[in-house]
Amino acid sequence: MLNALTIDVEEWFHICGVPSLGRAAWDQLPSRVERTTRMVLDLCDRTNTRATFFVLGWVAERWPQLVADIAAAGHQVGSHGFVHDRAYDLGERRFTEDVRASIAAIEATGSRPTCFRAPEWSINGRSMWALDALARERMTLDASMAPVRIVGDVRFPRTPHVRTTAAGPVTEVPPLVTDRFGQVMPIGWGWALRSSTPSTVLRTIEKANQAGAPAVLTVHPWEIDPDPPHVALPARLRFAHYYRLQGFAGRLRQILESARFESIDACLSSSAFLPSAS
Ligand SMILES: [Zn+2]
Numbered sequence: 001m002l003n004a005l006t007i008d009v010e011e012w013f014h015i016c017g018v019p020s021l022g023r024a025a026w027d028q029l030p031s032r033v034e035r036t037t038r039m040v041l042d043l044c045d046r047t048n049t050r051a052t053f054f055v056l057g058w059v060a061e062r063w064p065q066l067v068a069d070i071a072a073a074g075h076q077v078g079s080h081g082f083v084h085d086r087a088y089d090l091g092e093r094r095f096t097e098d099v100r101a102s103i104a105a106i107e108a109t110g111s112r113p114t115c116f117r118a119p120e121w122s123i124n125g126r127s128m129w130a131l132d133a134l135a136r137e138r139m140t141l142d143a144s145m146a147p148v149r150i151v152g153d154v155r156f157p158r159t160p161h162v163r164t165t166a167a168g169p170v171t172e173v174p175p176l177v178t179d180r181f182g183q184v185m186p187i188g189w190g191w192a193l194r195s196s197t198p199s200t201v202l203r204t205i206e207k208a209n210q211a212g213a214p215a216v217l218t219v220h221p222w223e224i225d226p227d228p229p230h231v232a233l234p235a236r237l238r239f240a241h242y243y244r245l246q247g248f249a250g251r252l253r254q255i256l257e258s259a260r261f262e263s264i265d266a267c268l269s270s271s272a273f274l275p276s277a278s
Contacts, residue, residue, distance in 0.1 A: 001209040002270055004216045005051035005261040009037055009059055012222035014084040016120045034063050036221035047256035051075050052263040054117040057082030057102030060109055067109035076263035078115035086122035087130040096133045118144035121151040135167035143173040148184050159213040173264055176215040178204045189218035194244040198254040205259050214267050224249040
């Protein structure tokens with residue numbers, strides 16, 4: 001079975017909820033996104049992997065050639081919004097404007113995105129209107145609802161499914177989670193993916209595949225930066241952003257070499273898995 005690799009294309013400083021890293025600071029901070037995204041492209045090439053790249057509009061506007069190169073390498077290009085604000089912080093009107101701005105910036109590079117991922121998994125019980133807004137902007141797929149506590153909801157489905165919105169259906173594709181010590185653990189992304197051994201991640205992928213579902217992993221270019229800039233962050237964010245970065249590129253490569261990964265589009269259309277309406 002095919003699985004899906006997703007990449008959120010953003011800078012190391014695109015962290016929600018840190019006032020000192022607000023938009024006014026971005027042009028003064030050292031940019032790493034082009035170099036590190038090209039490292040991700042190289043890793044995909046070496047492991048014969050295709051992925052869905054959710055590109056931030058702000059990045060597409062500054063590095064249009066990078067986005068064109070992602071598409072030219074056979075990957076799917078989606079949107080990660082424009083300014084990297086959480087959906088529920090923006091509210092419906094500003095969220096819609098942000099999605100439109102990201103579509104325009106990405107379209108200018110040659111790809112019209114039809115899939116979306118909100119910053120910090122921020123489509124949840126506080127912002128379900130966002131799915132209607134996405135459908136109105138002709139997005140057909142969303143990958144923003146994490147079935148975990150804090151950023152999402154453990155009651156969210158763990159497999160791809162179709163959600164009905166006021167403006168049409170949207171296929172929702174959740175990231176990979178696992179149960180450990182009575183808790184739901186985000187093993188498909190972030191600190192949990194970085195700190196798990198490749199064999200543990202591969203076993204979890206195998207288990208999902210045996211149950212008939214593709215596994216969806218998420219990686220940020222800054223997570224494989226060999227020389228990542230650091231800023232002072234509150235404890236929870238420090239853990240989410242810096243824990244176990246060391247050696248992650250090598251562990252990720254082992255995972256990509258040992259299971260089959262494609263873009264979300266290719267994964268859903270070629271797998272025997274058929275999303276059911278909910
Ligand atoms: Zn992000």
